[in-house]
Amino acid sequence: MRQRRGHLLLVLPLLVLTLFLVGCPKRPATTAASAPPPTAPAPAAPAPGAVAPAPGRAPASASASASAPAAAAPAPAAAAPARPAAATPPRPSEFSESPNLKDIHFDFDKYDIRPGDATILDANGAWLKQAASNLVLIEGHADERGTNEYNLALGERRAKATMNYLVSQGIQASRMTIISYGEERPACTDKNESCWSKNRRAHFLVKAR
Amino acid sequence: MREAGALLALVAAVLGVVMGGVLSSPPPARSQAPDVLLNVMASGAKRLNIFIPDFTVVAGTDTGGLAKRVPEVTSADLKFSALFSVVSDPTPLPAADVEALRQRWAGAAAAGAHAALHGLLSLGGGRATAEMRLYDLTSPELRVIASKKIEMPVAEARRLAHKIADEVVFQFTGEPGIADTKIAYLAVRPGVKELSLMDYDGAGPAPLTANRSINLSPSWSPDGRSVAFTSYMGGYPYLYRLFAFERRPVQLLAGYLGINTSPAWSPDGRSVALTLSKDGNPEIYLLTVATGAFRRLTTHSGIDTEPSWSPTGREIAFTSDRAGTAQIFIMDAEGANVRRLTSGGFNTQPRWSPKGDTIVYTSRRGNHDLWAVSPDGSNVRQLTAGPGDNENASWAPNGRHLAFHGSRLRGWRIFTMLADGSEQQAAPTQGGEATSPAWSPRLP
Numbered sequence: 001m002r003q004r005r006g007h008l009l010l011v012l013p014l015l016v017l018t019l020f021l022v023g024c025p026k027r028p029a030t031t032a033a034s035a036p037p038p039t040a041p042a043p044a045a046p047a048p049g050a051v052a053p054a055p056g057r058a059p060a061s062a063s064a065s066a067s068a069p070a071a072a073a074p075a076p077a078a079a080a081p082a083r084p085a086a087a088t089p090p091r092p093s094e095f096s097e098s099p100n101l102k103d104i105h106f107d108f109d110k111y112d113i114r115p116g117d118a119t120i121l122d123a124n125g126a127w128l129k130q131a132a133s134n135l136v137l138i139e140g141h142a143d144e145r146g147t148n149e150y151n152l153a154l155g156e157r158r159a160k161a162t163m164n165y166l167v168s169q170g171i172q173a174s175r176m177t178i179i180s181y182g183e184e185r186p187a188c189t190d191k192n193e194s195c196w197s198k199n200r201r202a203h204f205l206v207k208a209r
Numbered sequence: 210m211r212e213a214g215a216l217l218a219l220v221a222a223v224l225g226v227v228m229g230g231v232l233s234s235p236p237p238a239r240s241q242a243p244d245v246l247l248n249v250m251a252s253g254a255k256r257l258n259i260f261i262p263d264f265t266v267v268a269g270t271d272t273g274g275l276a277k278r279v280p281e282v283t284s285a286d287l288k289f290s291a292l293f294s295v296v297s298d299p300t301p302l303p304a305a306d307v308e309a310l311r312q313r314w315a316g317a318a319a320a321g322a323h324a325a326l327h328g329l330l331s332l333g334g335g336r337a338t339a340e341m342r343l344y345d346l347t348s349p350e351l352r353v354i355a356s357k358k359i360e361m362p363v364a365e366a367r368r369l370a371h372k373i374a375d376e377v378v379f380q381f382t383g384e385p386g387i388a389d390t391k392i393a394y395l396a397v398r399p400g401v402k403e404l405s406l407m408d409y410d411g412a413g414p415a416p417l418t419a420n421r422s423i424n425l426s427p428s429w430s431p432d433g434r435s436v437a438f439t440s441y442m443g444g445y446p447y448l449y450r451l452f453a454f455e456r457r458p459v460q461l462l463a464g465y466l467g468i469n470t471s472p473a474w475s476p477d478g479r480s481v482a483l484t485l486s487k488d489g490n491p492e493i494y495l496l497t498v499a500t501g502a503f504r505r506l507t508t509h510s511g512i513d514t515e516p517s518w519s520p521t522g523r524e525i526a527f528t529s530d531r532a533g534t535a536q537i538f539i540m541d542a543e544g545a546n547v548r549r550l551t552s553g554g555f556n557t558q559p560r561w562s563p564k565g566d567t568i569v570y571t572s573r574r575g576n577h578d579l580w581a582v583s584p585d586g587s588n589v590r591q592l593t594a595g596p597g598d599n600e601n602a603s604w605a606p607n608g609r610h611l612a613f614h615g616s617r618l619r620g621w622r623i624f625t626m627l628a629d630g631s632e633q634q635a636a637p638t639q640g641g642e643a644t645s646p647a648w649s650p651r652l653p
Contacts, residue, residue, distance in 0.1 A: 089466065091444040109534065109555070147557045147571055147600055148645065149426055149471040150528055150535055152439075152446065153484060153491035153512040156468045160490065179445055180468050180486075184402075184423050 089177045095137040095205035100127040104162065106200040109146065111157035113165050121162065124204060125169035131206075136171075138162050139203040140180045141187070143196035148182055155180030162202040175209075256294045257381065259287060260322035260346070262313070263297075264339065265304035269332030273363055276330055279339065279370040283326070285410065286374030286388035289625075291609075291632055292381065296322055304329060311351065318346035324354075326377060337363045341373050343380055355380045367412060387605045391649045392612055393417065393427040393436050393453070394623055397642035404438055406453060409605070409648070411637035417451060418442075427647040428472040428481075436647070437462060437472035437481055448472055448483055462496060463503070473516045473525075475542075482506070482516035482525055493527055495542075506544035517559045517568070518542075519584070526550065526559035526568055526584075537570050539584065550586055558601060564608035567628065571600045579613055579630070592630035599624070603648045612636070612646035 101124045104117035113121065128136065140159030142151035159178035167173050187203075188195040261284050264276040280297070287293040296317065303309040304327075314325055325344040330337060338360040345354050357376055361369040371388035378386030390409045395402040396416065404424045407414040418424050420442040428437045430450075437450045448463040448470070463469040467486030474481055481496045485503070493507045493516050506525070507513040512535070515528040526539050537550040537559045550559075555573040562568065565584070569592065572580045577598040582589045593599035597616035604611055609628055614621050618635060620642040626633040636646075 089445070093444065109530070145573065145577075146535070146555065147515075147577070149484070149515050150512070150557045152425075152468050152470045153486070153514040156486045156491055157512060160486070178467070181423075184425070184441075185400075 090135065090137075090207055092137055092139075092179055092205070095135075095207045098134075098204065098206040100124075100131070101136075101204035101206065103201045103203050105197060106158055106202075108143070108196070108200065109154065111154065111161045113161055118165065121165050122169065125166050125171055128166070128171050128175070133209045134175070134206040135209055136166075136176045137205040137207070138176060138178045139185075139205070140178065141185060141199055141201050141203065142183045143199040144183045144186065144191075145196065146183070148184070152180050152182035152184075155182045158200075158202050257292060257324060258296060258322045259293045259377070260296045260298065260314075260317035260320075260325040261287075262302050262325075262327060263299050264328035264330050265302050267304060267329045267331055269330075271330065271332055273366065275332065275337055275363065275366050275369075279330070279337075279366055279373070280326075280328065282367050282370035283374045283377070283388075286371055286386065287377060289388070289410065290374070290378055290386055291627055292378065296320070302327065314344055314346055314351045318351070322346050324381075326373075328373065332363065335363050337361055337366060337369055339369055339373060341376065343377060367408065371408075384607060385651065387607050387610065387648075387651070389652055390606060391453075391652065392603075392623070392636070393429065393647040393649065394614075394638065394643050395424060395427070395645045396638075396640065397621060397644055402644070404436065404451070405643075407636070407638065414638060414640075417453060425645065426471055427645060428474055429647055429649050430474045431476055431478040431650055433650040433652045437474065437483075439468075439470045439472070446470060448481075462498070467491075471515050473518055475518055476520055476522040482518065484514040484516070493525070493544075506540065506542075507547075508544075515558055517561045519561050520563050520565045524584075526561055528557045528559065537568065537582075550582060550584070551589075556580075560602045560604060562608045562628070563604055563606055567608075569602045569604070569611060569628075571602070579611070581628075590630075592626070592628075593633070601645050603646045605648045606650050610648075612648050614644040614646060 102120050104120050138159045140155035142154045163176050186199045188198045261280050266276050284295040327342045329340040340358045343355045359372050374388040375386035393406050396405040401421050402423050404417040406417050422442040425439040435450050435452045439446050440449050446468050450460045450462050465485050465487035471484040472481050484491050485494050491512045491514050493513050495504045509531050511531040513529045517526045529538050535555050535557050537556050540547045556570050558571040560569045567581050569581045571577050577600045579592040579599050579602050599615040602611045602613045612625050615624050621644045623636040623638050623643045623646045
């Protein structure tokens, strides 16, 4: 938690600055009226790091916090959309595979933990207890059936259900971060149930604290 | 002014479903519908035969071959509209010789054409001006129905052609066509989905993002300037907005822990409905873009996602698993008065028609196919029936066409069809798989 707050202190000024740079009046005087006809798209968007504030974990009272950066920002940013400000969880790319944490799997369109998978989670939890210096990223995945947006929600529910189970086993919630990939990152790409069942999974990655 | 509305209504009655919702809003005051369509449709034809000879260059030098290229593109647009059959003619027209012109129109009329489109091109300084003239070949005097000048840079000859086609459709239906629109979509490579843009007919594909990440769910702002989308470019699935035709940085719209997905701009352009899981499970929220304020609309322990606005902005259709499986529900825009719309199977991706009278959705019964239902739950009908899966419908702004992605060819491709499921055809997207089409509004 202390570490998160440290992140927050770093991120806030950046966020305010970025809001100032990114935030724009509703009708930019230079382009709105004389914008060229949209036949040629603008060049591909620049790298996100350059333009987007590093957003992050919203505190429990997230909607209230949305006004924080705007309030702290200089006058021009008042018109800019306020953004949720918070500590940033580590990027997913900072986590790596662990041979000690096994995937669990789910029934089609379901996100409850099956008894056999609970056993796997118990073993994962036991390892996490003795490897207390590790943070965990729980990925929630869906098979390709269903539609992309719905599967993102389904993957989210699977990751959350997995995290809640580990919390009930005594693992601190503050050690865990979840991410849903929906159907976007299949482990197996054949179009049959054997493959789909492999894709309906929660997957674990770790990072030294 | 003549009884344009009554004429159009009669035409619509004859054309039936082909006309779709074109006439559910009153035609603009400047519209005066000619009786060409009326005569033709009364005789039982499904399409109007329009004669389109090559355009005539009246000033400047046509180094770009526009006299042929522009009417070709306009012809393709009119065929796509499913309101016209086109007869082309490469023989040069004697534009200055009134009597010779008359003879050509009379000949076309005798061969079955109901209307003729002729363009007079003035070229110079890198610009092209087309004076388009539309003739009613069913009138004894072969009268001119409409005449209009449209100017464009020569480099945008295709857009000039699209605008001519949209004007022709306007003259015959009271509502402009959709040829001057674009489709945002996802260009798919292994592990990467880049947001891309093409003309509605597949021409001019170009990337909108180049972040080598997974980008999802493009949704156009109603002013046609920006696209909201979910991206993993920062690691987590946050919601962003990019400006499609301007050199402006990508804006972060929502970056909460959990998912920030499934954006849908409100019809007034002020808000974005989206799905956030920050309060524990996927719920639909309303983001006021100018202030950054979020307001929660749904409260249920299950999944609530995929909002789609009614064109009035008063209601939102969405997907929820609160009934055990995924089904479509409707609530009012404040989140109250939730009612269930679909039953049976597994139904997702509601897409409310711009005319308000139809909601298209994706239904899984074995494969996925597109279905349609009226907002009161009546008139359930199947629009696609394989092969493979057909998903992710997006309405053209006139409510007559739909784009969607399907797996009937190798991999995912983008297809278009009429709102009744007819005229299904592949959009010529280039270079690999393409998914998640988002049809733009009419562009400024």
